[in-house]
Amino acid sequence: MTPEDPEETQPLLGPPGGSAPRGRRVFLAAFAAALGPLSFGFALGYSSPAIPSLQRAAPPAPRLDDAAASWFGAVVTLGAAAGGVLGGWLVDRAGRKLSLLLCSVPFVAGFAVITAAQDVWMLLGGRLLTGLACGVASLVAPVYISEIAYPAVRGLLGSCVQLMVVVGILLAYLAGWVLEWRWLAVLGCVPPSLMLLLMCFMPETPRFLLTQHRRQEAMAALRFLWGSEQGWEDPPIGAEQQLSGVNAVMFYAETIFEEAKFKDSSLASVVVGVIQVLFTAVAALIMDRAGRRLLLVLSGVVMVFSTSAFGAYFKLTQGGPGNSSHVAISAPVSAQPVDASVGLAWLAVGSMCLFIAGFAVGWGPIPWLLMSEIFPLHVKGVATGICVLTNWLMAFLVTKEFSSLMEVLRPYGAFWLASAFCIFSVLFTLFCVPETKGKTLEQITAHFEGR
Numbered sequence: 001m002t003p004e005d006p007e008e009t010q011p012l013l014g015p016p017g018g019s020a021p022r023g024r025r026v027f028l029a030a031f032a033a034a035l036g037p038l039s040f041g042f043a044l045g046y047s048s049p050a051i052p053s054l055q056r057a058a059p060p061a062p063r064l065d066d067a068a069a070s071w072f073g074a075v076v077t078l079g080a081a082a083g084g085v086l087g088g089w090l091v092d093r094a095g096r097k098l099s100l101l102l103c104s105v106p107f108v109a110g111f112a113v114i115t116a117a118q119d120v121w122m123l124l125g126g127r128l129l130t131g132l133a134c135g136v137a138s139l140v141a142p143v144y145i146s147e148i149a150y151p152a153v154r155g156l157l158g159s160c161v162q163l164m165v166v167v168g169i170l171l172a173y174l175a176g177w178v179l180e181w182r183w184l185a186v187l188g189c190v191p192p193s194l195m196l197l198l199m200c201f202m203p204e205t206p207r208f209l210l211t212q213h214r215r216q217e218a219m220a221a222l223r224f225l226w227g228s229e230q231g232w233e234d235p236p237i238g239a240e241q242q243l244s245g246v247n248a249v250m251f252y253a254e255t256i257f258e259e260a261k262f263k264d265s266s267l268a269s270v271v272v273g274v275i276q277v278l279f280t281a282v283a284a285l286i287m288d289r290a291g292r293r294l295l296l297v298l299s300g301v302v303m304v305f306s307t308s309a310f311g312a313y314f315k316l317t318q319g320g321p322g323n324s325s326h327v328a329i330s331a332p333v334s335a336q337p338v339d340a341s342v343g344l345a346w347l348a349v350g351s352m353c354l355f356i357a358g359f360a361v362g363w364g365p366i367p368w369l370l371m372s373e374i375f376p377l378h379v380k381g382v383a384t385g386i387c388v389l390t391n392w393l394m395a396f397l398v399t400k401e402f403s404s405l406m407e408v409l410r411p412y413g414a415f416w417l418a419s420a421f422c423i424f425s426v427l428f429t430l431f432c433v434p435e436t437k438g439k440t441l442e443q444i445t446a447h448f449e450g451r
Contacts, residue, residue, distance in 0.1 A: 026148055026225040029202045030157040033144045034164040035195035036100055036137030039107050040080075041168020042188050043130040045273070047073040049176020050184060057181075060118070068120050074396055075124055076131035081392035083135020088385015090136065095212075096144040097204045100195065103136035107192035114185040126185070133192070139388040142372035143380060147205035148225050151440050155287030158372060162365030163280040170273030177270075207441070211377055275353055279360035291437040292366050293429055299362020300426035306355035307419040313348040314411035363425065367391075373436050376445045 051072060054064040064072055083103075090099040110129030117123045142161050149157045168191070175187055203221035210218045283295060375383040406414050436444050 025227075026150070026153070027157070028198075029148055029225060030145045030160060032195060032198035032202050033100055033141045034160050035191050035198065036103060036141040037161045038164040038168040038171075039104075039188070039191040039195065040130075040134035040137045041165035042172045042191060043076060043107070043110075043127075043134055043168075044165070045169035045172030046130075046184060046188060047076070047127075048173060050181040053176075053181040054123070062117050062119050062123055064120065064123070068124075071124060072127060076127045076134060077392050077396035079128040079131020079133075080135035080138065081389050081396065083132040083137075084139055084388030084392055085135075085385050086132065087136035087139035087388065088381045088383075090381075091140050091143055091384070092381030095204050095208050096140055096147065097199060097202065099136060099140040100144060100199050103133045103140065104192040104196040106130065106133040106136075108189045111185045111188040114188075115182050130188070135388060135392055138368070138391075139384050142368045143384060144205060146369070146372035146441065147207045150226060151438055152288065154373070155292070155369065155437060156284050158369035159280070159284035159287045159365040161368050162360075163277070163284050166273065166276035166280050166360065166364070170270070170277055173270050173273045207377060272352075272356060275356045276360050276364075279357045280365055283361045283365050287365075287369075288437060291435050292370060293433055293435045295362040296366055296429040296433065297362075297426055299358050299364075299366075300422050300429060302358025302361070303355055303363065303422040304419050304426065306351045306358060307415050307422055309351035310348065310355070311412040311415035311419065313344055313351065314415060317344055318410065318412065370433070370436065373441060373444055374434075374448065376448075 051064060051069045054062065054072070055069060057063045083106075087099060087103070090102065094102065106129045110126045110131075110133065113122055113126035113129060115126075117126060142158060145157050145161065146154055172184070172188075175184055179187065203224050204217070206218040206222045206225075209215075209221060287295065371384055371387050405417075409417060434444075434447055439447075
């Protein structure tokens with residue numbers, strides 16, 4: 001369908017007016033779709049408790065060495081990059097609903113392969129499958145939710161994508177306390193199975209149905225979701241998120257907590273997860289009042305200060321010039337009194353918590369929301385696919401190669417580089433990102449088309 005197609009540009013029922021829609025089923029449909037992000041959050045968080053368990057495993061169970069553990073954590077992002085491309089193709093051809101249904105298959109299959117794993121290759125294959133599903137879900141779920149939501153709640157519901165991701169991560173951390181890696185993988189099959197069940201009873205998005213010239217089905221879907229057709233108009237950011245340093249901060253979270261006398265690394269992971277969930281929930285609640293731009297700028301400024309403080313922490317605690325970055329970070333700081341070392345570690349803990357809170361308020365949820373809002377229907381599949389591919393490739397590079405960057409730039413240099421990227425993200429938001437709060441998707445499309 002071309003942008004000039006009258007069915008894509010003319011209002012279905014005229015300009016929106018009167019009271020806003022008040023349908024409650026739109027929340028149920030959004031929850032069903034958000035089980036996809038919950039599943040991929042669980043898949044991302046799974047490696048944290050599973051890797052120590054697999055490194056301690058005794059034969060005949062598979063056992064991970066350091067190199068295999070690194071790939072076990074990183075290969076999911078490669079699968080997700082491929083899933084972003086696949087999702088971009090599926091979302092325009094199979095539709096939003098069917099794409100969500102289909103992505104539950106590699107989720108369940110991947111965790112099933114991990115559960116039955118007899119060697120390292122089966123573990124990596126299962127992670128690759130779950131990564132593929134993560135990529136599809138991270139693209140399709142925001143698109144589905146943005147297209148079924150009316151403007152007054154689109155920010156709230158769109159932010160629930162990232163909220164469910166961090167809830168999934170937190171669930172993996174909590175379950176990892178009591179379950180070993182096989183049973184944890186069995187638990188990972190539950191959210192995508194529930195999504196498969198619920199999405200069977202949810203409609204396709206009205207906007208996609210209209211692009212397929214299925215007007216009556218679109219009207220039925222609209223009445224199911226909104227309770228009426230009132231307010232309907234017919235339809236006419238990823239690298240900065242990873243380059244902000246979020247994966248680097250998460251990578252060193254356990255070491256920093258241990259130096260601050262938090263000996264239980266599982267507790268540290270849960271604390272991080274709770275902070276993510278709380279501040280992502282705050283972002284969801286205020287998104288439609290504060291607006292996207294304000295939260296992105298606030299989030300970026302907080303991350304600038306926190307990553308700068310991280311760099312200062314590593315600068316103050318580094319060892320001699322011959323030490324590697326890993327020794328400088330992990331080893332006790334013998335040149336300073338113990339109290340001073342612990343005090344600096346507490347500074348790092350505060351900086352880390354501040355960074356996670358800042359990221360969760362803005363650059364965590366909003367890029368996924370904007371991605372689903374700003375692209376017109378006729379390019380949405382391809383454009384969102386490119387965004388998701390870029391995001392996951394950056395995630396892989398940061399996850400796999402950050403240690404090398406630390407050795408070249410030293411730890412403080414790496415985090416100050418992340419701070420520079422955060423400054424760029426603030427400037428990019430101020431000069432390039434439009435405000436989409438309270439606007440219909442058609443109004444957003446018209447803004448970019450100069451109408």
